Amino acid sequence: MFSKKELQLAYGLAIILVVLGAVCYAAFPQKTPIPPLRLLFKVATGNVLFDHQTHGSAAGYGITCRDWHHTLEEEETTDVESCSECHAPGEGDEDVPKRADALHAQCIGCHQEFEAGPAECSACHVM
């Protein structure tokens, strides 16, 4: 049917590549870099793809970490806490905005202040 060489090549490929694949998967797991490059907010009205790198870098819009993440100390760039670590969902405190309201206020507020960036809902909420 097939020559010994052909079968050897196929067996060789299978064995070598399965080992290589396992090693690559084990040695290079998927990790979110700190600070992240891009974020995808999954919401029912359409997911929002947020370019974190461009918003935060000096070459981009130059927003500092503390402008957005209010838990960070001066000059601190890592250890960003999730909102829910302090504010339990549905805790009912009227002074604490809902996550969606907080994000909307920050995004829309900044876009309006600098008269830049998307204005329409569908320009952010797309996918």
Next chain:
Amino acid sequence: MFDQKKLVVSHPPFVHIGSRVTERSYHIILAAVPAVLLGFVQYGPSAAAVVTLAVSSAILWELLMNRVTKRAITIGDGHAALIGLLLAMLLPASVPWWAVIAGTFIAVVIGKHIYGGIGSNAFNPVAVAFAIVTISWKDLFDFNAALLNYDLNFTAVYPLAAAKHFGAAAVESFSLMDLLMGRQMGGIGATFGLGLIAGGIYLMLRGFIRWEIALTFLAGVFVTAFVFQVFDPVRFAGPGFHLLTGYTLIGAFFLATEDSSSPVNFIPMLIYGAAGGIMTVLIRNIGAYVDGVILAILVINLLNPLLDKIRPQALGKVF
């Protein structure tokens, strides 16, 4: 006068010229290598992980099926390796190992062996597998979501998604040269236009794929996208963009041309290829999905038996 050459057939026994399925499979793999290499450069070891695991698991699934069905071992023909490679080329580099193994299982076992093995499959096994895994685990195969953590030195938005959601203006920043050189988000081996075209030309010249299918597929994409753009240039991107984004090139050269699911006669091949191209742009522009190549190929696979009924008239037939 009849064409004398067509009637000259020598008597058996014939001599085998040595060209076998094995040669065909490995040449197609070779033609795909440039596009895959660019994927390795762009996405690093995680792309290598997906490709190596896909090729090896496809071979191992075929070996398992050979054993279970007590048939001859067929992994020597390189076809399983080719299926694994082509599937990996469509996937994002971030896809988890279990999805790769599930994908190759669907391709080799469901897409190929359940139909009776090589040459018997009605649908392209790679297209079947990709369609099933993308519909099953949508988020894993949405390039914008899947490739969040890769620092790319080009616009990090999936071009077809941008065109679908924001119209032609959103993709003006993608120059055709960038798209041709693979400076775009997409599958591991599906973005390097130049590499895929070079591979396709090599395969057409060597006769491993039929130019009739590949070129009419591309012509179908070009003409349909052109008509849409003329109709509404604000909403629809141009034909050049559609030719060089998504799975158009890998679909035209490597998927639509798969032999057992494509026609063998001249006119049917032209219709088959053109229908694939037209369907692709219809799905992209007015359908629900961002890219239409895979589904278009499954649709033309369905048309294949019907198209092959268009045959040349038999010589000497008496009515």
